[in-house]
Amino acid sequence: MHFAMTDEQRMIVETTRAFVETELYPHEAEIERTGHLPMELIRELQAKAMAAGLYAANMPEDVGGAGLDTLSWLLYEKELGRANYALHWTCVARPSNILLAGTPEQREKYLVPCMKGETWDCLAMTEPGAGSDLRGMSASARQDGTDWVLNGTKHFISHADIAGFTIAFMATGEEDTPRGRKKKITAFFVDKGTKGFTVREGYRNVAHRGYTNAILEFDDCRIPAENVLGEVHKGFEVAGKWLGATRLQVAATCLGRADRALAHALSWAAERRQFGQQIGKFQGIGFKLADMATELKAAELLTWEAGWKYDAGTVTEADMAMAKLKASEMLAMVADEAIQIHGGMGLMDELPLERIWRDARLERIWEGTSEIQRHIISREMLRPLGG
Amino acid sequence: MKVLVPVKRVIDYNVKVRVKTDGSGVDLANVKMSMNPFDEIAVEEAIRLKEAGTVSEIVAVSIGVKQAQETLRTALAMGADRAILIVAADDVHTDIEPLAVAKLLKAVIDAEDPGLVIAGKQAIDNDMNATGQMLAALTGWAQATFASELKVEGEHALVTREVDGGLQTIKVKMPAIVTVDLRLNEPRYASLPNIMKAKKKPLEEKTPADYGVDVTPRLEVLKTSEPPARAAGVKVGSVDELITKLKDEAGVL
Numbered sequence A: 001m002h003f004a005m006t007d008e009q010r011m012i013v014e015t016t017r018a019f020v021e022t023e024l025y026p027h028e029a030e031i032e033r034t035g036h037l038p039m040e041l042i043r044e045l046q047a048k049a050m051a052a053g054l055y056a057a058n059m060p061e062d063v064g065g066a067g068l069d070t071l072s073w074l075l076y077e078k079e080l081g082r083a084n085y086a087l088h089w090t091c092v093a094r095p096s097n098i099l100l101a102g103t104p105e106q107r108e109k110y111l112v113p114c115m116k117g118e119t120w121d122c123l124a125m126t127e128p129g130a131g132s133d134l135r136g137m138s139a140s141a142r143q144d145g146t147d148w149v150l151n152g153t154k155h156f157i158s159h160a161d162i163a164g165f166t167i168a169f170m171a172t173g174e175e176d177t178p179r180g181r182k183k184k185i186t187a188f189f190v191d192k193g194t195k196g197f198t199v200r201e202g203y204r205n206v207a208h209r210g211y212t213n214a215i216l217e218f219d220d221c222r223i224p225a226e227n228v229l230g231e232v233h234k235g236f237e238v239a240g241k242w243l244g245a246t247r248l249q250v251a252a253t254c255l256g257r258a259d260r261a262l263a264h265a266l267s268w269a270a271e272r273r274q275f276g277q278q279i280g281k282f283q284g285i286g287f288k289l290a291d292m293a294t295e296l297k298a299a300e301l302l303t304w305e306a307g308w309k310y311d312a313g314t315v316t317e318a319d320m321a322m323a324k325l326k327a328s329e330m331l332a333m334v335a336d337e338a339i340q341i342h343g344g345m346g347l348m349d350e351l352p353l354e355r356i357w358r359d360a361r362l363e364r365i366w367e368g369t370s371e372i373q374r375h376i377i378s379r380e381m382l383r384p385l386g387g
Numbered sequence B: 001m002k003v004l005v006p007v008k009r010v011i012d013y014n015v016k017v018r019v020k021t022d023g024s025g026v027d028l029a030n031v032k033m034s035m036n037p038f039d040e041i042a043v044e045e046a047i048r049l050k051e052a053g054t055v056s057e058i059v060a061v062s063i064g065v066k067q068a069q070e071t072l073r074t075a076l077a078m079g080a081d082r083a084i085l086i087v088a089a090d091d092v093h094t095d096i097e098p099l100a101v102a103k104l105l106k107a108v109i110d111a112e113d114p115g116l117v118i119a120g121k122q123a124i125d126n127d128m129n130a131t132g133q134m135l136a137a138l139t140g141w142a143q144a145t146f147a148s149e150l151k152v153e154g155e156h157a158l159v160t161r162e163v164d165g166g167l168q169t170i171k172v173k174m175p176a177i178v179t180v181d182l183r184l185n186e187p188r189y190a191s192l193p194n195i196m197k198a199k200k201k202p203l204e205e206k207t208p209a210d211y212g213v214d215v216t217p218r219l220e221v222l223k224t225s226e227p228p229a230r231a232a233g234v235k236v237g238s239v240d241e242l243i244t245k246l247k248d249e250a251g252v253l
């Protein structure tokens, strides 16, 4: 075992970090204030990200990505994760890996424009009545001749407003499983503008200002058979194969923000004086710093290990669940304590801490809630014992 | 034309520098190190000349500890073609003095025969601002320091220099040594695809003995100390009060 970064990884981190600090940080305050990311800014930053080879770097080289191994990709995600989410996700986009599951024609139509920054993808699974329990979804697709007809509602769908298309997961039947009757699921490409497909403004949420979510409505929306992604009834298998590492992406972005919050807390603790000394010298503050750094390191090691195992082919669902669980809960703690160490100043929007604290709240919910991650971990532990 | 770009590994400019408790120098243990920012500008300028078709090959050279190969990898990832590392010290705290560096660079020049050397005007660690000038003396080449603009025209380099009170443009015959200032260009990010390609570029490792150069220090550091803490400021109530204070107390008006 060894824990040193390669030269390439070190340089990837340096470039990504420099880009985030120089190009993204200066726009954060404005987006936090307005909740809006203007298209001219997106275009300007996309061009810079492309010149630095950072745009869509998660993708393999043969489709124009950087061809990073999983660990290097996660190091890059950590650096991007330092910044406002809307900024880095939109301007340094990482198209979903699931686009690689498409046929050559689908890649050409959907992946290529995402790589060029002409459009963005979005993934629609969650419904008002089905969140954690996706196989209980009610939005459905039925076959009519060779076409498919989609009906139902999806909500919380991230950045569907700017996405040129959505990948919609729809119920296409039912089957008996050891855990009762469950829906069979199929994934479909649906182009924006297709008759019967409406994207409505979503909710305002406390986290990630500028990063929108939307409500999607399908009302007898008819699409051709060539829009099926993967095989009919195998939507979850496609998602499982291609979206598995998304939890590690969430974990890595949490690491970046926690690292940023901790750096602020550390320098404040060293500079701020009360009662005639640096507040860091009060054990009450020093011990907080120690706990924050220890938790951050623990989360990092879980994330890097899972990333390493991902490429070695030995990663388990529990490994990825542990990394996501730990990193998201660690971030909540680190953000909260960073504010505490700053006293009243920590709550003010002069510093990025209040928003890191707000943003942290989401991370324990999306990509599987903390409870669902614990469920995955314990299920894997109990399974050999007949659980 | 071949260009030689010396690059130095120095303490990162963002790091808050701390003096060692024994006053012998700056504490570099577990401190983030980076390429000297002026050298980044030099690498960038060389790459731009190559992109413009004026330069055919960029050779980056670093002299110092073995870890300086990281700095060279960064130069390669930015766009240098190959690299030479001269391992001249084991301890990160050993600074190779400008004269020794200049002698080694002279030896590299003799072996490589470049048409131009583009170097940083100074390293941000010891702020010597001497290597380029010493190298010009040793080689007998023309020198143009503090460049804020560089144009190559045939046999000559047109260099705009940042001098006290303005800009001066000089024409030097190549081969020449140009040292660069802050405003020459804005260095690019080493792009991800180029980072991946840098691994395959050659990096040759040498020692001062290979060039017959003695790097034993000639200077003795007596003491290193922190700058004095800045005294607290004062708030003034009016412009008149400010002017009075500047006149009577600060004596600057």
Ligand SMILES: Cc1cc2nc3c(=O)[nH]c(=O)nc-3n(C[C@H](O)[C@H](O)[C@H](O)COP(=O)(O)OP(=O)(O)OC[C@H]3O[C@@H](n4cnc5c(N)ncnc54)[C@H](O)[C@@H]3O)c2cc1C
Pocket (backbone or CB within 6 Å): A122, A123, A124, A125, A126, A130, A131, A132, A133, A155, A156, A157, A158, A159, A205, A213, A362, A365, A366, A367, A368, A369, A370, A371, A372, A375
């Ligand atoms: C800002 C934002 C953006 C999003 N973007 C997208 C997107 O782009 N695409 C998309 O499809 N979805 C998206 N989501 C949806 C997200 O994935 C869901 O919110 C998440 O899966 C949880 O579902 P839910 O909100 O319906 O909560 P529920 O599933 O209703 O959960 C409510 C509570 O019950 C708990 N719970 C549920 N089941 C169990 C169980 N078996 N054991 C123990 N506790 C349980 C949960 O942990 C939680 O505490 C987004 C959500 C948000 C907030």
Ligand SMILES: Cc1cc2nc3c(=O)[nH]c(=O)nc-3n(C[C@H](O)[C@H](O)[C@H](O)COP(=O)(O)OP(=O)(O)OC[C@H]3O[C@@H](n4cnc5c(N)ncnc54)[C@H](O)[C@@H]3O)c2cc1C
Pocket (backbone or CB within 6 Å): A272, A274, A275, A279, A282, A283, A284, A285, A340, A341, A342, A343, A344, A345, A347
């Ligand atoms: C929204 C808001 C409204 C406010 N309104 C008012 C108001 O109307 N009038 C007013 O006068 N003030 C007001 N305050 C100020 C508030 O009372 C202070 O923020 C609070 O007393 C903390 O002081 P501080 O923010 O300077 O933090 P600091 O005192 O600098 O504390 C920073 C950190 O150091 C810790 N620390 C300090 N000393 C020690 C020690 N000895 N041992 C261990 N830990 C220590 C603190 O617990 C904290 O974690 C307001 C603050 C806010 C945020």
